[in-house]
Amino acid sequence: MFTQNILFCLLCLPVVGALGILFFPKKAVRQMKLFALNVSLCNFLLSLNLWIFFDNSTAKFQFVQQMDWFSFFNMNFYIGIDGISLFFILLTTFLVPVCLLISWQSVNHLVKEFLVAFLFLETFMIAVFCMLDLLLFYVFFESVLIPMFLIIGVWGSRERKIRAAYQFFLYTLIGSLFMLLAILLIYFQVGTTDLQVLSTVEFSERRQFFLWAAFFLSFAVKVPMIPFHIWLPEAHVEAPTAGSVILAGILLKLGTYGFLRFSIPLFPEATVYFTPLIYTLSVLGIIYASFTTLRQIDLKKIIAYSSVAHMGFVTLGLFSLNVQGIEGAILLMLSHGFVASALFLCIGILYDRTHTRLVRYYGGLVQTMPLFSFFFFVFTLGNLSLPGTSSFVGEFLILLGVFQTNTFIATLAATGMILGGAYSIWLYNRVVFGNLKPVYLNQFADVNRREFFILLPFVVCIFWMGVYPSIFLESFHFSVANILQSTRI
Numbered sequence: 001m002f003t004q005n006i007l008f009c010l011l012c013l014p015v016v017g018a019l020g021i022l023f024f025p026k027k028a029v030r031q032m033k034l035f036a037l038n039v040s041l042c043n044f045l046l047s048l049n050l051w052i053f054f055d056n057s058t059a060k061f062q063f064v065q066q067m068d069w070f071s072f073f074n075m076n077f078y079i080g081i082d083g084i085s086l087f088f089i090l091l092t093t094f095l096v097p098v099c100l101l102i103s104w105q106s107v108n109h110l111v112k113e114f115l116v117a118f119l120f121l122e123t124f125m126i127a128v129f130c131m132l133d134l135l136l137f138y139v140f141f142e143s144v145l146i147p148m149f150l151i152i153g154v155w156g157s158r159e160r161k162i163r164a165a166y167q168f169f170l171y172t173l174i175g176s177l178f179m180l181l182a183i184l185l186i187y188f189q190v191g192t193t194d195l196q197v198l199s200t201v202e203f204s205e206r207r208q209f210f211l212w213a214a215f216f217l218s219f220a221v222k223v224p225m226i227p228f229h230i231w232l233p234e235a236h237v238e239a240p241t242a243g244s245v246i247l248a249g250i251l252l253k254l255g256t257y258g259f260l261r262f263s264i265p266l267f268p269e270a271t272v273y274f275t276p277l278i279y280t281l282s283v284l285g286i287i288y289a290s291f292t293t294l295r296q297i298d299l300k301k302i303i304a305y306s307s308v309a310h311m312g313f314v315t316l317g318l319f320s321l322n323v324q325g326i327e328g329a330i331l332l333m334l335s336h337g338f339v340a341s342a343l344f345l346c347i348g349i350l351y352d353r354t355h356t357r358l359v360r361y362y363g364g365l366v367q368t369m370p371l372f373s374f375f376f377f378v379f380t381l382g383n384l385s386l387p388g389t390s391s392f393v394g395e396f397l398i399l400l401g402v403f404q405t406n407t408f409i410a411t412l413a414a415t416g417m418i419l420g421g422a423y424s425i426w427l428y429n430r431v432v433f434g435n436l437k438p439v440y441l442n443q444f445a446d447v448n449r450r451e452f453f454i455l456l457p458f459v460v461c462i463f464w465m466g467v468y469p470s471i472f473l474e475s476f477h478f479s480v481a482n483i484l485q486s487t488r489i
Helices: 003-021 029-052 083-102 111-130 134-143 145-155 161-190 205-222 231-238 241-266 268-294 299-318 323-354 370-383 390-405 407-432 449-467 470-486
Strands: 062-070 075-081
Touching (some): 003 111, 145 241, 161 205, 231 299, 241 268, 268 299, 299 390
16 A cells, blocks of 8 residues: 555655745744755655665556546546656655755745745656656646746846746747647547557557657757757856756756657657657767867856757667667666766855856865865766766667667767767866965865765765666666567667
């Protein structure tokens, strides 16, 4: 009975926590923060039960719950997970308490509203990954925008935060309107939006092309793929540290998850037809974003463009349409969730001390912040995909999968790994070595106990995934094989 209700509890607990915070007096700031942190930690511990009780030997959806929603219209509240969505839920519940901890001192105004926004955001993100009804997936897919818009626009760090928030909101919303039209078309043809029913339906080739294109516009903006990436660097720069962590760790994965869950299984013929387009955009994204990264002067923009390059690798892997490529893509998504989030945390730690993110103001940090320099070094190794780190396994499997279908594209993508090494080493060298800036000498205090225990789990996860990836691959192998089999690709 307990295992059946885990998912529903995961969805409800943050909402209950958010409603509980509303009853706290505004002056009880510390108590509110502690309460929100405890709620998010309980949710993380609860989510670990999904992994403990998960059956690796089947591709079926597990922990399934179904409730009538609009029974008249044949629409139900239908939740469940497979090997693909399992780790994204775990990643979500892991990052939320991290975000609350990193904001402990930096967020001092409208604290109650900030905590409520984050807890609602957690519910919406978990719902996206476990929803098995297409219409409800869309509802929660778009609901994520509301708290994220507020987090960037209200608690952002600079003057352009309002513009960045609107840019993020409108870009992603307009892209998703096409998806809503596609869902309505599917509903009027099939009579339901149940994912498991839809997986048995064969759409005509012409209709597949239209539906695939509509879904593509929605997901490509979220990833983001070139040329839909304009909003991302702006949103990252203006967002608070916690916002950047969630943006890089979870929100960029919503698009690629959508491709894997809906576009590839439901529209297989269109997927094969449009694969050259995806390959072209992905390779352009990898190379363009890598070169653009090299000329950035803002620390956050460097990591933001680096994320665009890494997500280019992910889309390449997904549309290689073989087991190696897709499994590598999922692994790289998880790895990027840890590596990019950790890098943004490091930049947030520096920003809290100096209130600047411009590279020219940093240098020689190894002299005053040796512990920070070590953490930053590990995360930089993860970003350049060094063997032994989590990103290497993912990128290697992706290149293996793509090489089987198109050797030329695989060769071009491999140059992205070289460029990734170039900008990662350049960034680390500029920040950690060289001459110490005397202006900030007093402000460069090493990481405190709170920051140390925030960063340590990321180091463990990056090396764990890099050294022993099979524990993750086993969980989603059958789910990936099932998607490829059901689509007859």
